[in-house]
Amino acid sequence: MSSAIGSAVPERSPAEASFADWMRWHAARIEQALESTLPPASEQPGTLHEAMRYAVLGGGKRVRPLLVLAAGEAVGATPAALEAAGCAVELIHAYSLVHDDLPCMDDDVLRRGKPTVHVAYGEALAMLVGDALQTLAFESLARIAHPAVPRMVAELAAAAGSRGMAGGQAIDLAAAGSAMSPAALEDMHRRKTGALLRASVRLGAVCGAERPAGTDARLDAYAEAIGLAFQVVDDILDVEGSSASLGKTAGKDADHDKPTYVSVLGLEQSRQMAARLHDTALTAIAPLGPPARRLRELADLVVTRNS
Numbered sequence: 001m002s003s004a005i006g007s008a009v010p011e012r013s014p015a016e017a018s019f020a021d022w023m024r025w026h027a028a029r030i031e032q033a034l035e036s037t038l039p040p041a042s043e044q045p046g047t048l049h050e051a052m053r054y055a056v057l058g059g060g061k062r063v064r065p066l067l068v069l070a071a072g073e074a075v076g077a078t079p080a081a082l083e084a085a086g087c088a089v090e091l092i093h094a095y096s097l098v099h100d101d102l103p104c105m106d107d108d109v110l111r112r113g114k115p116t117v118h119v120a121y122g123e124a125l126a127m128l129v130g131d132a133l134q135t136l137a138f139e140s141l142a143r144i145a146h147p148a149v150p151r152m153v154a155e156l157a158a159a160a161g162s163r164g165m166a167g168g169q170a171i172d173l174a175a176a177g178s179a180m181s182p183a184a185l186e187d188m189h190r191r192k193t194g195a196l197l198r199a200s201v202r203l204g205a206v207c208g209a210e211r212p213a214g215t216d217a218r219l220d221a222y223a224e225a226i227g228l229a230f231q232v233v234d235d236i237l238d239v240e241g242s243s244a245s246l247g248k249t250a251g252k253d254a255d256h257d258k259p260t261y262v263s264v265l266g267l268e269q270s271r272q273m274a275a276r277l278h279d280t281a282l283t284a285i286a287p288l289g290p291p292a293r294r295l296r297e298l299a300d301l302v303v304t305r306n307s
């Protein structure tokens with residue numbers, strides 16, 4: 001085993017491993033795969049490649065690749081395709097964070113506990129880092145040897161595009177300073193945050209060769225619920241967390257006068273909504289039984305996380 005994975009991580013990820021061990025093992029594998037997918041900083045143009053690596057490596061919870069892997073496990077998919085698909089989703093996520101932090105968008109200086117990419121490398125290079133991470137995501141997805149690749153490319157592109165994440169971001173930018181109904185807020189977040197989380201589950205699911213009838217619908221219902229729960233919890237953490245624990249600037253939403261679950265529903269109702277969505281997610285996948293164990297544990301993590 002490579003030293004990059006580290007001696008504290010078990011040799012294999014057995015079915016009976018604790019969730020913490022399962023996560024550490026897969027996060028280390030994903031880190032290694034991202035490391036080898038990203039061009040080395042020694043390759044020209046060196047500064048762009050260095051900045052891409054700065055944006056992606058050594059930080060982040062890796063929730064999206066873990067969802068790909070957990071959904072794949074739930075349907076008996078082979079690990080190699082899942083890992084590569086997980087990397088592709090994480091590259092899209094990293095690109096979105098780099099662009100989101102730019103002065104023309106959220107204008108943030110701290111991400112994953114370190115200066116944002118435009119602070120470290122300048123705005124023009126940060127734009128290019130996002131662009132290049134996005135195309136690298138689709139290049140690596142297209143290179144996977146699996147019959148479901150065309151479906152995976154379509155799912156990821158739709159989730160990241162104007163009907164998904166980029167569209168949600170456009171709605172978000174237009175909403176600052178204005179009131180929003182709970183329904184409009186939900187629509188925005190289903191696109192901005194939910195679409196990529198849903199795509200993560202779908203990418204894992206389509207790697208499974210023979211899925212019993214109803215499985216895709218159950219996984220979709222799970223993904224819809226945790227996608228929204230993730231955002232509700234994010235809004236709660238923005239109010240309750242510290243910049244040190246979050247690794248990003250706390251209190252940004254209020255500073256930018258943005259509608260959030262906390263500003264629209266209040267803290268207590270937001271907590272109740274997260275708990276309801278957690279229940280919905282668990283109910284949706286209950287019929288999938290023990291193979292869906294990691295999806296259940298990830299749903300728990302989404303609502304109990306503090307960063």
Ligand code: GRG
Pocket residue numbers: 059060061062063093095096097099100112165166169192193230231234307
């Ligand atoms: C610029 C096209 C474009 C889209 C940006 C994702 C996004 C859209 C903006 C990020 C703003 C934000 C903080 C949204 C809340 C939910 C979210 C995506 C949080 C960050 O994801 P985590 O917590 O981050 O998984 P790590 O660093 O752990 O990967």
